[in-house]
């Protein structure tokens with residue numbers, strides 16, 4: 403009897419939990435690219451024989467296969483969202499094949515950033531907020547991960563050894579952000595019902611904003627698009 407009633411309590415609890423998770427909406431869709439697709443240039447990585455082993459395209463403007471959607475756009479709520487708590491886990495950036503992975507990501511103010519070196523060559527991680535240096539640290543092969551506190555808005559990482567290496571971490575006061583994937587799609591999950599301003603940020607093409615109304619259990623699509631005229 404006792405076990406049966408405990409099971410009943412657990413079962414009803416599970417229903418409540420899943421019900422609560424469902425009582426929110428999401429913001430998602432595709433960030434469109436409406437301009438003429440730029441010519442993809444190969445990066446010149448000859449300065450370091452380790453990096454030169456792998457050919458890489460310049461990822462500054464990365465479009466979907468059909469050229470109509472834009473990858474590496476950080477979409478985040480900039481108005482209307484409640485503040486959140488920084489997660490205990492760090493935002494991780496890996497240096498692999500002499501590139502930062504991911505190139506663009508969001509993090510919560512106060513969250514740590516952890517930078518790994520998976521390459522058999524020296525990197526020098528130089529972090530900026532605007533023109534101001536936040537830290538500047540060499541990371542030889544097999545060196546331990548660099549872990550730092552993040553403060554600012556747009557944090558830019560550059561490698562002083564390999565000038566093509568760039569990454570961005572955008573900080574928000576909450577976790578309502580997502581980066582567009584290779585297909586230009588993004589999804590911000592578990593957004594409470596409400597009206598918000600969302601910003602789509604691209605390292606080269608600037609930013610766009612849109613108003614969006616989120617309803618419980620529904621996906622709101624803010625229709626974000628970039629052309630090729632912006633700087």
Ligand SMILES: [Cu+2]
Pocket residue numbers: 500524525526561562563564567
């Ligand atoms: Cu490097």
